[in-house]
Amino acid sequence: MQLFSSLKMINLFKIKDQKKEESASAAGKAPVKKQSAGELRLNKDISELNLPKNTSISFPNGKDDLMSFEIVIRPDEGYYMSGSFGFTFQVSPSYPHEPPKVKCKTKVYHPNIDLEGNVCLNILREDWKPVLNINTVIYGLNLLFTQPNDEDPLNHEAAAVLRDNPKMFEANVRRAMAGGYVGQHYFPRCA
Structure with missing residues (x-):
C-alpha cells in the first residue's frame, strides 16, 4: 500500500510539471528546462569568477551553454611571458563531484x-x-605557466630539460612560442 501511494504521488508531480509546461507553452513562452545540480553550481561559480587580469573567458555556444567554455591565459611573467594559451572546459552534470575536463x-x-x-x-x-x-582550476592553470613542475610531467622530455638545463628550457620555450621546431615537433606561433 505504501508503494502504491508513493507511485501515485510521483505521478501527481509529473502531471503538475506537465501542466506547468503546457501553460507556459500556451502563453507563448519556451518550456522551462530543469537544470542539473551541476549546472546550478556552475552557474554560481561563473557568476562569482574572479579572473586574474591576464585571463579571459568566452562561451562559444552562447551563455545558455555554461557547461562548455574556453579561457585564454596570457602570462605576464616567467618562461611563458607574452604567450597566449587557450583551454577548453567541459563540465559534466555531476560537477562539482567530478572535476571539469580541461584541454x-x-x-x-x-x-x-x-x-x-x-x-x-x-x-x-x-x-x-x-x-x-x-576559479581554483583557472588559478591552477595560471600557476603552471609561472611555475612549471618537472616532478609530475606529461611531457617528460621538456621536464628533463627544465630540471637539467633551465637556460636551454627557456630557449626551447621561446623558440616554440615564436613558431618553430623543438626537436622533432613543430609549434605554431603563440606569442
Missing part, C-alpha cells in the same frame, strides 16, 4: 601539458574535491 588548445612546449593538450594538474585528478571550483 589546452594551443600546442605548447611545457612539462605539464603534453602535445595532445592534456593537462597535468593535481586538482583535475586525485586532489579534486567538491569544495573546489572553476
Whole structure:
C-alpha cells in the first residue's frame, strides 16, 4: 500500500510539471528546462569568477551553454611571458563531484601539458574535491605557466630539460612560442 501511494504521488508531480509546461507553452513562452545540480553550481561559480587580469573567458555556444567554455591565459611573467594559451572546459552534470575536463588548445612546449593538450594538474585528478571550483582550476592553470613542475610531467622530455638545463628550457620555450621546431615537433606561433 505504501508503494502504491508513493507511485501515485510521483505521478501527481509529473502531471503538475506537465501542466506547468503546457501553460507556459500556451502563453507563448519556451518550456522551462530543469537544470542539473551541476549546472546550478556552475552557474554560481561563473557568476562569482574572479579572473586574474591576464585571463579571459568566452562561451562559444552562447551563455545558455555554461557547461562548455574556453579561457585564454596570457602570462605576464616567467618562461611563458607574452604567450597566449587557450583551454577548453567541459563540465559534466555531476560537477562539482567530478572535476571539469580541461584541454589546452594551443600546442605548447611545457612539462605539464603534453602535445595532445592534456593537462597535468593535481586538482583535475586525485586532489579534486567538491569544495573546489572553476576559479581554483583557472588559478591552477595560471600557476603552471609561472611555475612549471618537472616532478609530475606529461611531457617528460621538456621536464628533463627544465630540471637539467633551465637556460636551454627557456630557449626551447621561446623558440616554440615564436613558431618553430623543438626537436622533432613543430609549434605554431603563440606569442
